[in-house]
Amino acid sequence: MNKKLDANYYSKLLELQQLDFALVELTLYLDTHPNDLQAIQQFNQLAQQRQQCAHQFEMQYGPLLQFGHSYSKYPWQWIETPWPWQV
Amino acid sequence: MWIYEKKLQYPVRVSKCCPRTAKYLVEQYGGADGELSAALRYLNQRYTIPDKVVGLLTDIGTEEFAHLEMIATMIYKLTKDATPQQLQEAGLGEHYANHDSALYYNNAAGVPWTAAYIASKGDPLADLYEDIAAEEKARATYQWIIDMTDDVDLQDSLKFLREREIVHAMRFKEAVEIIKADRDTKKIY
Ligand SMILES: [Fe+2]
Numbered sequence: 001m002n003k004k005l006d007a008n009y010y011s012k013l014l015e016l017q018q019l020d021f022a023l024v025e026l027t028l029y030l031d032t033h034p035n036d037l038q039a040i041q042q043f044n045q046l047a048q049q050r051q052q053c054a055h056q057f058e059m060q061y062g063p064l065l066q067f068g069h070s071y072s073k074y075p076w077q078w079i080e081t082p083w084p085w086q087v
Numbered sequence: 088m089w090i091y092e093k094k095l096q097y098p099v100r101v102s103k104c105c106p107r108t109a110k111y112l113v114e115q116y117g118g119a120d121g122e123l124s125a126a127l128r129y130l131n132q133r134y135t136i137p138d139k140v141v142g143l144l145t146d147i148g149t150e151e152f153a154h155l156e157m158i159a160t161m162i163y164k165l166t167k168d169a170t171p172q173q174l175q176e177a178g179l180g181e182h183y184a185n186h187d188s189a190l191y192y193n194n195a196a197g198v199p200w201t202a203a204y205i206a207s208k209g210d211p212l213a214d215l216y217e218d219i220a221a222e223e224k225a226r227a228t229y230q231w232i233i234d235m236t237d238d239v240d241l242q243d244s245l246k247f248l249r250e251r252e253i254v255h256a257m258r259f260k261e262a263v264e265i266i267k268a269d270r271d272t273k274k275i276y
Contacts, residue, residue: 004128013094013098014098016094017095017096017097017098019096020096021096023095024146024150025254027146028146028147028150028254028255028258029258031140031142031143031146031258032140032143032258032261032262032265033261045144049156053213054167062093063093064092064093065091065092066090066091066093067088067090067091071088078093083093084093084095084156084160085095085099085156085160085163085164
């Protein structure tokens, strides 16, 4: 499929999925507990970590987001495989 | 608006080609209590629900689309190497005749998805109780499918989805309390 899919790809992806899981959980929790300061601090801290992790992933494996939320090298990287169901 | 992210919410691995399991999993793709129904139900309710729970409906509705993509990935991986013969043996002959190996929004029995699966009552408590019930039903369906497969990789992803239904139900129950508390305050003043 795609030659870039080494063990590092899967471990980087997993790292991002783990951070994002914590962020999804915190998001839903905060939606019903908006006054939990500690949870908000944890959320902001993880959001920062997530940004760095996603940035590193994108530098190696291409854009995660579209419509200007990720950058592209030449040629246009968005259309490159793999798509999520192919890995 | 929505922005697509080019990754799954949680890894999906299958250890073998198994069109029969795919046939059952379609229940969570285009069935009454499936992920498509869930996403559309919650996002549609947002416009008339009290402001305090719009964020929750938006976020859970969005997460459901990530689950829909996971289910699609499972079905795709379970069927991509299957021959027409194998699909037929798994009870997917009728599906193959109409759709080849393409996915379609129908339930495990082949009934196409319908908006009748979604309730929209305009009453916040009625809508939220509907959502709680939907989550519990989805959780039960995931359990039945986990029980029917011996693929441990697939079971892992399915258990993740089952746990998400539990969390969603819990958050919706909290939303009910928020709405009730809000009503009580308004009665006092
Ligand atoms: Fe859910």
